[in-house]
Amino acid sequence: MPSLKEFRTRIASVKSTQKITKAMQLVAAAKLKRAQEAAEAARPYGERLAAVIANLASAVQGDGAPRLLAGTGKDGVHLIVVITSERGLCGGFNTAIVRLAREQIDALTRAGKTVKILCAGKKGRDQLRRTHGALIVETLDLSGFKVINAAAAALIGDRVQALFAEGAFDVASVVFSRFRSVISQIPTARQLIPAVAPEGVAKPDLQGGVYLYEPSEAAILDSLLPRYVNGQIFSALLENQAGFYGAQMSAMDSATRNAGDLIKKLTLRYNRQRQANITKELIEIISGAEAL
Amino acid sequence: MADTLHFSLVSPEREVFSGAVQQVVVPGTEGDFGVLAHHAPLMSTIKPGLLRIFTGEREVRMFINGGFADVTPAGLTILAEDAVDLAQQDAAALEQQLQSAREELAAAGQDAPRRAAAQHALARLTALLAAFRAQ
Numbered sequence: 321m322p323s324l325k326e327f328r329t330r331i332a333s334v335k336s337t338q339k340i341t342k343a344m345q346l347v348a349a350a351k352l353k354r355a356q357e358a359a360e361a362a363r364p365y366g367e368r369l370a371a372v373i374a375n376l377a378s379a380v381q382g383d384g385a386p387r388l389l390a391g392t393g394k395d396g397v398h399l400i401v402v403i404t405s406e407r408g409l410c411g412g413f414n415t416a417i418v419r420l421a422r423e424q425i426d427a428l429t430r431a432g433k434t435v436k437i438l439c440a441g442k443k444g445r446d447q448l449r450r451t452h453g454a455l456i457v458e459t460l461d462l463s464g465f466k467v468i469n470a471a472a473a474a475l476i477g478d479r480v481q482a483l484f485a486e487g488a489f490d491v492a493s494v495v496f497s498r499f500r501s502v503i504s505q506i507p508t509a510r511q512l513i514p515a516v517a518p519e520g521v522a523k524p525d526l527q528g529g530v531y532l533y534e535p536s537e538a539a540i541l542d543s544l545l546p547r548y549v550n551g552q553i554f555s556a557l558l559e560n561q562a563g564f565y566g567a568q569m570s571a572m573d574s575a576t577r578n579a580g581d582l583i584k585k586l587t588l589r590y591n592r593q594r595q596a597n598i599t600k601e602l603i604e605i606i607s608g609a610e611a612l
Numbered sequence: 613m614a615d616t617l618h619f620s621l622v623s624p625e626r627e628v629f630s631g632a633v634q635q636v637v638v639p640g641t642e643g644d645f646g647v648l649a650h651h652a653p654l655m656s657t658i659k660p661g662l663l664r665i666f667t668g669e670r671e672v673r674m675f676i677n678g679g680f681a682d683v684t685p686a687g688l689t690i691l692a693e694d695a696v697d698l699a700q701q702d703a704a705a706l707e708q709q710l711q712s713a714r715e716e717l718a719a720a721g722q723d724a725p726r727r728a729a730a731q732h733a734l735a736r737l738t739a740l741l742a743a744f745r746a747q
Contacts (some may be wrong), residue, residue: 361626368622368689372655372682470624470693478728526653527685534642534656543657544680547693554624 324597327590331583338579344409345572352502352565358468359499359558366555370518373548376541377517386538388481388545391514392490397434399457399489400424401480401512403496403556404444405564406463411574413497413505413567414443420507421495425452436489440476440557457488468561473554480553481546484513496556497563503570505563510556512549615649618687619665621674621695628695629665629672636688637664638681647681647688654683658690660739662698662746673698675743677736694736698744706744710737 322330377389402421404414421437421444428435437452439445439459448456460479465472480492492513497505533540616632637646639661647654658679665672679692717730 358625362624364620364627365622365624365691368682369691372680372691376655473624529653529685532652532654534640534654537655540655540657540680547680547691551624 322593324590324593327586327593331586331590334579334582334586338576338583341572341575341579345569345576348565348569348572352562352569355468355558355562355565356499359555359562362555362558366551369544369548369551373515373541373544374517376537376544379537386542386545388484388513388549389515389517389541392487394490395433397436397489397491398428399436399438399480399483399492401438401440401476401492401494401553402444402448403476403494403560404439404441404447405560406442406461408443409571410564410568411571413564413571414441414447416505416507417495417497418444418447420509421448422451424493424495424509425455438476438480438483457483462557468554468557470550470554473550473557476557477546477550477553480512481549494553494556496560499559499562499566502566505567510552512552515545515548515552616668617647617649617651619647619690620687621663621665621676621690621692623692623695628674628692631667633665634668635666636690637662637666638688638690639663639676640681647683650685651683651688653685654681656681658692660736660743662743663690663692663695673747675740677739696740698747701740701744703741703744706737706741710734710741713737 377385400421402417404417408414425435425437435452435455436457437448437455439448439456440462442459442461442463445456445459458479460476462468462472462475483489484492491511493509493511495507495509498508500506616634617636619629619631619633619636620627621629635646635648637644638656639659640656641659642656644661645656658676658681660677661675663674663676665674675696675698676690676692677694677696679690682689682691713730713734717727717734720727720730
């Protein structure tokens with residue numbers, strides 16, 4: 321049986337851990353709010369760009385279509401961009417993303433394709449290195465960015481497009497976590513290259529007019545597609561960021577609650593032990609008195 | 613009062629401007645063009661430069677760093693990589709940023725990604741300063 325002093329130190333240490341997890345939970349909640357606002361603010365750009373791309377993609381078809389849209393005509397080599405967080409303490413958030421990435425990689429490998437992995441985020445690389453280390457071609461470090469902005473997305477997007485221009489892969493997709501709510505983040509895979517024109521986008525009503533293109537449809541599409549790819553990555557990053565803080569918040573919340581339960585249990589045992597000691601002393605005194 | 617045009621300027625991070633305006637002068641790749649209400653449908657790419665928005669009461673001057681303009685009967689939408697309100701800038705600060713960008717480029721040496729980022733920043737600042745001087 322541990323002594324009373326040991327109990328006291330143990331309770332004090334759990335209490336200070338609880339304070340830390342509580343603080344982290346509050347910080348994550350505040351950051352989650354900011355991340356959600358950022359995702360909200362970024363939505364108009366993505367929607368407008370998607371509408372324009374859908375519109376142009378239907379106009380430019382066949383041989384004249386840019387390679388980012390048409391692809392290389394093969395699908396032998398796949399690049400998978402795995403977006404995870406830079407930091408941990410967020411429950412199973414990164415593990416869920418990595419699990420989906422692994423499933424995809426294994427399915428592609430079984431189908432006889434070559435797979436290359438590009439990791440954005442330290443945690444994903446650490447987990448993938450053990451099983452698929454040989455397939456990782458590059459890791460991009462985003463910890464230098466205080467907030468996820470368009471420049472961070474461009475860092476990934478430009479690298480992916482440079483690899484595509486070199487002919488390093490045929491198909492690229494991104495694996496990240498979609499933010500549904502604070503308690504629910506869904507690991508999602510989305511194809512990046514060849515760019516998929518979104519469906520179900522309403523065409524603008526031209527009221528009988530015909531679009532003028534400056535310089536030309538193909539040239540506009542050419543200049544927009546790289547932005548579209550970067551935009552897709554940007555939205556994935558923002559969703560991921562919001563999901564990360566959501567996961568961290570609920571992980572820290574349950575950690576705080578666990579610490580509370582532990583403190584209760586320890587306090588109970590501490591009091592029992594103290595009572596037992598008192599009883600024992602009393603018995604000793606009484607039996608000593610009786611012996612006289 | 614003449615008809616107004618609905619104009620929105622959107623950057624990847626947020627909607628920078630949205631509202632009814634009189635006229636917008638856009639720095640298109642094939643030359644600047646003004647858009648008034650009832651403009652014919654037009655799509656154009658944009659070069660980094662000065663965007664002038666005439667709201668009717670005042671003129672807003674912004675620097676936009678490349679992007680895309682879409683004119684429909686519903687209005688004008690500009691998707692810009694980056695938009696900066698020139699009224700909030702001053703020449704001395706810009707000069708200083710330009711100087712530090714040059715130093716960064718020199719310091720980058722053979723480090724390819726860093727060099728590319730520095731070149732990008734330098735090109736952006738040069739265009740921004742040119743737009744600032746031109747207004």
